[in-house]
Amino acid sequence: MAKEIIDGITMQRALTRITYEIIERNKGIDNLVLVGIKTRGVYIAHRIESRLKQLEGITVPVAELDITPFRDDNNDPNAIKNADLGIDITDKNVILVDDVLYTGRTIRAAMDAIIVSGRPKKISLAVLVDRGHRELPIRADFVGKNIPTSRKEKINVSMSEIDDEDKIEIE
Amino acid sequence: MKRYLVLDDGFTLEGDSIGSPIIAAGQLVISNNLYGLEQTLTDATYNGQIIALTAPANGASGINPNEYEAINPTCKGVIFNSTAVHSKMERDQSLDEFLKNKDIPGITNIDTRALAAHVQEHGQLKASISDTDDEHAVDQIKALVIQRDLVKQVSTRQPYPNPNSGKKIIVIDMGMKYSILRELSYRDCNSIVVPYNYSAAQIDELNPDGIIISNGPGNPEDVTQTIKVVEELQNNYPLFGIGLGHLIIALANECHISVMKLGHHSTSYPVKEIASGKIEYTNHNHIYTISNHGIRDANFIVTHICPSDGAIEGIRHMYRPTFSVQFDPEAAPGSQDMTYLFDEFLDMISSYERA
Numbered sequence: 021m022a023k024e025i026i027d028g029i030t031m032q033r034a035l036t037r038i039t040y041e042i043i044e045r046n047k048g049i050d051n052l053v054l055v056g057i058k059t060r061g062v063y064i065a066h067r068i069e070s071r072l073k074q075l076e077g078i079t080v081p082v083a084e085l086d087i088t089p090f091r092d093d094n095n096d097p098n099a100i101k102n103a104d105l106g107i108d109i110t111d112k113n114v115i116l117v118d119d120v121l122y123t124g125r126t127i128r129a130a131m132d133a134i135i136v137s138g139r140p141k142k143i144s145l146a147v148l149v150d151r152g153h154r155e156l157p158i159r160a161d162f163v164g165k166n167i168p169t170s171r172k173e174k175i176n177v178s179m180s181e182i183d184d185e186d187k188i189e190i191e
Numbered sequence: 192m193k194r195y196l197v198l199d200d201g202f203t204l205e206g207d208s209i210g211s212p213i214i215a216a217g218q219l220v221i222s223n224n225l226y227g228l229e230q231t232l233t234d235a236t237y238n239g240q241i242i243a244l245t246a247p248a249n250g251a252s253g254i255n256p257n258e259y260e261a262i263n264p265t266c267k268g269v270i271f272n273s274t275a276v277h278s279k280m281e282r283d284q285s286l287d288e289f290l291k292n293k294d295i296p297g298i299t300n301i302d303t304r305a306l307a308a309h310v311q312e313h314g315q316l317k318a319s320i321s322d323t324d325d326e327h328a329v330d331q332i333k334a335l336v337i338q339r340d341l342v343k344q345v346s347t348r349q350p351y352p353n354p355n356s357g358k359k360i361i362v363i364d365m366g367m368k369y370s371i372l373r374e375l376s377y378r379d380c381n382s383i384v385v386p387y388n389y390s391a392a393q394i395d396e397l398n399p400d401g402i403i404i405s406n407g408p409g410n411p412e413d414v415t416q417t418i419k420v421v422e423e424l425q426n427n428y429p430l431f432g433i434g435l436g437h438l439i440i441a442l443a444n445e446c447h448i449s450v451m452k453l454g455h456h457s458t459s460y461p462v463k464e465i466a467s468g469k470i471e472y473t474n475h476n477h478i479y480t481i482s483n484h485g486i487r488d489a490n491f492i493v494t495h496i497c498p499s500d501g502a503i504e505g506i507r508h509m510y511r512p513t514f515s516v517q518f519d520p521e522a523a524p525g526s527q528d529m530t531y532l533f534d535e536f537l538d539m540i541s542s543y544e545r546a
Binding site: 074 | 464465466467468469492494507508509510511512514531535538539542545546
């Protein structure tokens with residue numbers, strides 16, 4: 021049975037805090053690009069972008085990334101390893117945005133996709149939830165909530181853009 | 192017994208005595224709190240001031256000692272629109288008894304609407320509670336000099352711990368409301384309250400995870416010692432400023448502050464969080480405010496404003512783990528919309544430790 025562990029208000033506050041931390045650690049947002057990992061990472065990236073715009077008056081570019089061709093379990097030899105980000109990321113501070121950080125394999129694939137598209141100055145990672153159980157040496161720079169879980173459990177992030185409401189559930 | 196409220200511009204109003212019969216004088220502030228009488232009267236931010244409460248029927252439910260924000264109230268006097276006789280329970284104290292015990296004079300049945308309208312027009316005024324309203328009384332209040340050691344009067348003299356097992360938070364007591372400690376206790380913080388003039392080296396020695404600079408009375412420019420301590424500590428520890436503490440953080444970073452024509456003294460001021468556009472209601476108690484000018488040069492982002500007059504209500508440093516708010520996130524009295532800022536502070540400490 022799914023149990024709500026984070027409500028909409030807490031989720032919004034976590035995103036606001038991530039936004040402040042992004043400004044704090046990048047010493048400003050001039051050279052920033054947000055890359056949202058489909059599907060919910062894109063919505064989170066847009067929410068961070070709108071907060072940055074409110075605070076700093078600058079529109080930070082947001083790219084959408086589909087990592088499917090880069091997955092390490094994608095054995096299709098014909099997969100075209102080409103991520104069309106639609107923006108130039110060369111020498112930019114790229115912030116990868118995803119909803120849940122779990123094994124780290126998605127993030128590895130996303131980094132592959134970014135490197136294929138250009139050579140950024142730096143890649144950081146922002147996630148709404150870090151649930152632990154990494155299988156690769158990857159960690160997030162910006163974390164909304166650390167939620168300790170067991171491998172049997174499942175974390176569901178709902179966002180009002182495509183789901184009914186903002187919430188995070190565990191089942 | 193008749194008593195008079197005399198302002199330093201000659202404006203006077205007549206009312207009935209309540210509480211102590213002594214004569215008192217101080218800065219006049221108008222509050223339209225509808226509830227939280229005990230919390231308002233015992234808030235040390237009102238040290239040296241005369242509070243005018245515009246709500247009717249004050250004290251209808253007596254005085255509840257569980258809602259004190261300081262053991263002894265330090266306001267100079269209280270002006271009431273009206274007070275109510277309350278039906279006495281066992282061990283219960285009436286408003287009149289409370290004021291007499293604490294030796295605070297009051298006047299009730301005052302036309303607070305006329306008073307508020309007058310203050311709205313003329314700005315910051317000094318006031319006295321007096322037995323006469325003649326020229327002599329006016330001259331006396333004109334001659335009153337507002338004290339400059341208001342923080343020293345209310346800050347603790349010795350440090351004391353509020354032990355628990357969580358993060359170690361040092362609270363610099365500028366006239367701290369107990370609710371700040373309550374909020375820290377809810378979050379298992381291992382807090383230590385220190386006097387306003389505790390040195391940076393002494394605080395260093397306690398090895399804090401984070402530092403809160405509390406609310407307090409008076410002009411922040413008068414507490415130069417605390418400003419200097421903040422200058423020395425702000426690069427090494429996460430800081431959270433509340434009320435006077437917010438202004439001290441601003442001054443430690445060479446921001447400018449100014450006196451507002453109309454101070455904010457109420458439980459019901461809206462505050463807008465700029466990042467999300469969300470409006471929440473908060474308790475305010477301030478006549479000083481940070482000026483917009485120079486805030487960006489000091490590398491601060493404005494995070495909260497008051498939409499009704501545009502006053503800056505919250506700032507955050509761009510590169511350091513420092514944020515502060517002008518309003519009272521601990522509420523008491525008032526809306527508890529913003530108590531989550533204490534969680535934000537603890538999250539800030541965790542992410543500072545992680546980075």
